[in-house]
Amino acid sequence: MDEPDTAAILPGDVLSATSADGPTADRDSSSGKDEAAAPSRCSGPVLVSVEPVLFLSMFSVALQAPLATQYLWDRISEDLGYNGSKRSECSNGSVAPDPLQKEVETLTAHWNLYISLGGFTLGLLVVPLLGSWSDLAGRRPVLIIPNFGLALQAAVYLLVMYLKLPVVYFLVGRLLSGLLGDFNAILAGCFAYVADASDRRSRTFRVAVLEACLGLSGMLASIIGGQWRKAQGYINPFWLVLATSLAAALYAFLFVRESIVPDPSAKLVTTRHHKAVWHLYATGGSSSEGGGGFHRCKLWLYTLCFFLVVAVHFGCRDLYVLYELSSPLCWGSALIGYGSAAQHLAYLSSLLGLKLMQYCLKDSWVALVGLLSNIVGLLVFSVADTTQLMFTGYGLCFLFMTAMPVLRSKLSKLVDPSEQGALFASVACVETLCYLVGSGVFNSLYPATLHFMKGFSFLFAAIILLIPAGIIGILQCLDQRRGHRAAS
Template sequence: MEERANSRGETRAWPAGPVLCRGCVEPLIFLANFALVLQGPVTTQYLWHRFSADLGYNGTRDRGSCTNHSVDPTAQVGDGVGDGQPRVRNGTLVIRPLPPQKVETLTSHWTLYMNMGGFLVGLFSSTLLGAWSDCVGRRPLLVLASLGLLLQTVLSIFVVQLQLHVGYFVLGRILCALLGDFSGLLAAGFASVADVSSSRTRTIRMALLEACIGVAGMLASLIGGNWLQEQGYANPFWLALALLIAMTLYAAFCFGETVKEATPARLFTLRHHRSIVQLYVTQAPEKSRKHLALYSLAIFVVITVHLGAQDILTLYELSTPLCWDSRLIGYGSAAQHLPYLTSLLGLRLLQYCLADTWVAEIGLAFNIMGMVVFAFATITPLMFTGYGLLFLSLVVTPVIRAKLSRLVRESEQGALFSAVACVNGLAMLTASGIFNSLYPATLNFMKGFPFLLGAGLLFIPAVLIGILERANHCPEFQQFSQSP
């Protein structure tokens, strides 16, 4: 919802447009993630093959081996193989292409550039827009974020169709982040769920929203992998564009506003950022600053590991010894999103006999085991075993989000989930910086080392959640705790 100035220099909101129906926020999140997951692995594979063509690498996957048949078989060690420079042998000019590690490194680094560009802009915009939505309502943020995702997809189509420089992927990511990005969409989505749910049902409602993310990702992965195998890179982007157009129209005309009393408010003001800072520095009867800070740290580490693993999984599967094709990558990505659904079912069942804290600890345990299996996976069945062990890995984030939501007032939900969106963006940058830099650096001695690092990092939220649960039973913290 835009603003305009009246004759006195005050701001007021544009009048709300017609609403065709009072729809919920779940379809928005479903469509957005479907479009994003449809594009994610396709973008990575496009970068892989684009750099392969540019560098002269002609890797094949015959008989499960990613060998480069264009390398001169008579080359000796120390003869300059793999430097991309021409050599003369027996009077014949031979050009030996760069090894596949160079392609992996370039792909990993450009993924880092995209994530970094999105974070640096989103750090400002998502926190500003989320707190703004506490005043003007959730719909304006949902519309802006939808338009940003739409604009990013249009630029991606130009890159693929016109063979533009891959730097336009970074530009699209920055423009998307400027309008809120997917993190802003999630902030508005989780805040709207908190607006209409009770303290008792909030955890399962948060898990239901995350399940929409997972189901959309699973379906998009299955469609994208097979579609890419048959028809190339362009068509998945066109489908994503159509879905994002539908999502933008739904956000503008069908979403039912959940803020009871929307009031006009300036967008570009420091007051919105101050409201987020005050969550952590101002003492209030409703919250414990220590709990807010430590739960935020816990969700930061969890998201860092999840996003870091996602960033390198496609590369890990494309290269030797797994050497997956587009269809297998689609199946792997679907398996990667299946825990969103299985975690929802597991959370609902485990809540009958266990507190939310124990459910989160069980989820972290399975997550750690899955990461360890990934680290040593050299064959396809072992890789899917790792995916199977993650079936409860995503019960952690809805539990933490629900606990955070209970620590603030209703009028602070947008600011809270803007802070969580900021944490999500910081986690994305940290994940890209660590995993996308560590992966190429460890290719020579242990390819799966980043997954082992992720498993070790997950012990941090496991300890923090246990400490906070124990603190809830101490007299000095009982005034802040609420029943789940």
């Protein structure tokens, strides 16, 4: 079979009868197990890719996340009789902190923790199944089913708001979404789809384009959500959350073509999917045969880096709203929306920065620059006591997302094309664990450290990011040394 021209591939195209890294025929001739394991690619171009699905899904998630936290704050304040005396604290620095405000902060952080733990615990079990299953059953089901889960969660939240139900029903909605895969399953499906459609040379940038879709939709949702909540309250924005989740599912069903040939007999509930993930990390995958233990070690270390970076990112995400709502900042919904938009704008600046830095730096050094940007921004957040300083922190984080697409790409390049499904299932599992651990650690750490340093959680996050920075730098130096030895 003739090899297609990979240089002409558009964002929605796939490689006909080729792997993500090159023609499968070359590998099949040398390994019978690769031929048996490799998923079949659909022939012909896929004219519409997954970027719109990810954009709509992220819009739904980014619109509801800060609004849900603010709603919890308002409901808990109402239940405790807290009447917003924080405003006087902001205008007069000599006023002692209101003990009710600290109680509201603590309870809101704890409810965020319970809701996150509930959804992510279920996701930890469901997402690996869906991700690995998509390697056989196709990518489209994993793009459709979790979006229905997000829509169901939004419907439950709307019932809570209309009927003034106890906030514990927020946890019920989150559990229903987690049972259907949650947003992490959508991420797994989208990145696996891109792995099907890209070669090694273009993969890092293609992954960064998906990350930029996350940022652009998050930025728009943050601006719209903050202004809309200020003008009309919570209910109408949550109707948009419901609509965008359903629109994403409908778009995937009608317009996204499969990137692999689905197997109608593929079963979802089976131990095969978990075994595939275990085999990948226990042996290092088929491509480790020439690299031995070093190859397997790199797979584990890059996964650890990914875990730490994502855990810090999502662990801090909930804290930004709490930090901004309380004194000394005391932001309203509009400023919170602008702050969240500034954070998501870094997705776009990171995409541009990654593309420019790739002309003169290897991917590992690009990731280190991104981690440095994140660390400096977190250090500023830890001492921010004015609006100007808080936005300075957001500005310094303008490259903080470059590390994530680099790590996803490096993990993808470490395994064979026949193992991409198992890899992205494991990455989705790790990402779910990141949400779980990040939310648990930071939502517990924040109220526990309010009495001696309000921004200590951000300082702790900056210290944690030094670990992946060191690992990435050391691995890159080792790779360069091995390359020099091989050349000589």
